[in-house]
Amino acid sequence: MRSYRHLLLVFTLAAAVLPPLAADANATTGFVDVDDGDTFAEPIAWLRAEGITRGCNPPVNNAYCPWASVSRGQMAAFLARSLRLEADVPDRFIDDTDSMFERDINQLAAAGITRGCNPPANDRFCPTAAVTRSQMAAFLARAFGLPTSDADPFVDDEGSPFEGDINRLAAAGITTGCNPPANDRFCPQQAVTRAQMAAFLWRAHGSPDATSSHRLVAAGDIAECALDSDEATADLIDELLPGTDGIVAALGDTVYPDGSPEHYAACYEPSWGRHRARTRPAVGNHEYYTPGASGYFEYFGSAAGDPGHGWYSYELGSWQIIVLNSNCHQVDCEAGSEQESWLRNQLAANPRMCTLAYMHHPRFSSGMHGDSDQLADLWSALEEHRVEVALAGHDHNYERLSPLTADGSIDPTGIASFVVGTGGTYLRPVLEQRMGSQVVFDEAHGVLALDLFPTGYTWQFVDTAGVTLDSGSALCS
Numbered sequence: 161m162r163s164y165r166h167l168l169l170v171f172t173l174a175a176a177v178l179p180p181l182a183a184d185a186n187a188t189t190g191f192v193d194v195d196d197g198d199t200f201a202e203p204i205a206w207l208r209a210e211g212i213t214r215g216c217n218p219p220v221n222n223a224y225c226p227w228a229s230v231s232r233g234q235m236a237a238f239l240a241r242s243l244r245l246e247a248d249v250p251d252r253f254i255d256d257t258d259s260m261f262e263r264d265i266n267q268l269a270a271a272g273i274t275r276g277c278n279p280p281a282n283d284r285f286c287p288t289a290a291v292t293r294s295q296m297a298a299f300l301a302r303a304f305g306l307p308t309s310d311a312d313p314f315v316d317d318e319g320s321p322f323e324g325d326i327n328r329l330a331a332a333g334i335t336t337g338c339n340p341p342a343n344d345r346f347c348p349q350q351a352v353t354r355a356q357m358a359a360f361l362w363r364a365h366g367s368p369d370a371t372s373s374h375r376l377v378a379a380g381d382i383a384e385c386a387l388d389s390d391e392a393t394a395d396l397i398d399e400l401l402p403g404t405d406g407i408v409a410a411l412g413d414t415v416y417p418d419g420s421p422e423h424y425a426a427c428y429e430p431s432w433g434r435h436r437a438r439t440r441p442a443v444g445n446h447e448y449y450t451p452g453a454s455g456y457f458e459y460f461g462s463a464a465g466d467p468g469h470g471w472y473s474y475e476l477g478s479w480q481i482i483v484l485n486s487n488c489h490q491v492d493c494e495a496g497s498e499q500e501s502w503l504r505n506q507l508a509a510n511p512r513m514c515t516l517a518y519m520h521h522p523r524f525s526s527g528m529h530g531d532s533d534q535l536a537d538l539w540s541a542l543e544e545h546r547v548e549v550a551l552a553g554h555d556h557n558y559e560r561l562s563p564l565t566a567d568g569s570i571d572p573t574g575i576a577s578f579v580v581g582t583g584g585t586y587l588r589p590v591l592e593q594r595m596g597s598q599v600v601f602d603e604a605h606g607v608l609a610l611d612l613f614p615t616g617y618t619w620q621f622v623d624t625a626g627v628t629l630d631s632g633s634a635l636c637s
Contacts, residue, residue: 190615190635191215191224200226200355203362209478209614211511212241226355233261233287239303240264241511242361245271253285261287273302294322294348296360301325304364306332314346322348334363373611374477377401379583380411380444380520380553383428389605390584392624394431400609400622407476408435411553412444412520416585419447424459439463442483443470444520448490471499473506478614479514482506486521488534495537503538507545514636517542518551522579524564526594527555540566543575548636553581556588557602558621560630570596576634580608599630
């Protein structure tokens, strides 16, 4: 049995110490040109986490360009995404046909947020013109239905047709002014910068927290009545998820040998059962040894999704989480299937920047079962929509793999993945690592703890002795 003791020594010496996120981008914001301590760092991080912007330099998009001015077309996109305006509406203006923001502009017009730029005709939007701060006040006042205010805090907006909107913005706490610390001026004719745009939108949405993380603890192949290792991993979850916060992702084959109600009661309930209220499971092949996986769906109830499907999604902080049914002999996993179509619709409608998927069978694995080729179409859908990371069990070992495309090629645009079949049942040796395999442990039960931030994630695989055997971090793309 391969022990990888040289790797164990390295990670034991650095036990539980997570390295910083990639040096070419800042951990909070995800951009190289916005330091985590900058004045506008939190609003910009929130903007990115919500999918309102990915950056200013596609396709890399590792920069935000905070001091660049915002065009009216860009402003339309910021607002439409922020407000989740998604419907296709009639074309309103004659000068936005060649604009990449035409759909956003039409959505703003249909929502009554813009009237046009050439009154009284107002058949033009002027998409490439810079947005002034006073125009921005009007857009935001209409978009968020801000109430009128008798307050008049600024000395430089007298006579402006937007004075009332500016005062509404100030009364709502969306702006404090342009000349701190006095802040008795608004600078209505100045162009809005991308940093200011982020701050305006963030405050309009109530200044949501954009820096907190949410923890997800994952493992599969769990409860075996003849062993006590599932009790040990359950104890580990107690330590990694104190209190009631966080999610337990049970990656299938939750109880052996057949997922029957009797085995859930006798083998799973005494260990991982105490975490059932916060468990979001994926269905494994052993669950289907009971017809229709009825024991599994009965035990986990609505948390397991529709019993006829076994796939579902949920949100954890700023992340979208996708749970798939990888039992392709029980449900169709091919392109055009109900599950694959559902997956594509979920991903296409997802405005969030970061997405994680998990299932029981791994698309790629160095373990005894190896790759699951029947998952290629589902993986392609995940890859096309830039899903960050995928988790699975099935092979009874721990493995971390490089980002891989659907055909198994190593590529930064692929999906990073983890196999965590170490929840409690018998372990199996890994005889040879496949291409793209980075780390393997096959002699330790344990769980994978992921801390999900708005712009990335950290991971640590912790064994039942409390030792962190693998850890690291990555940014969402």
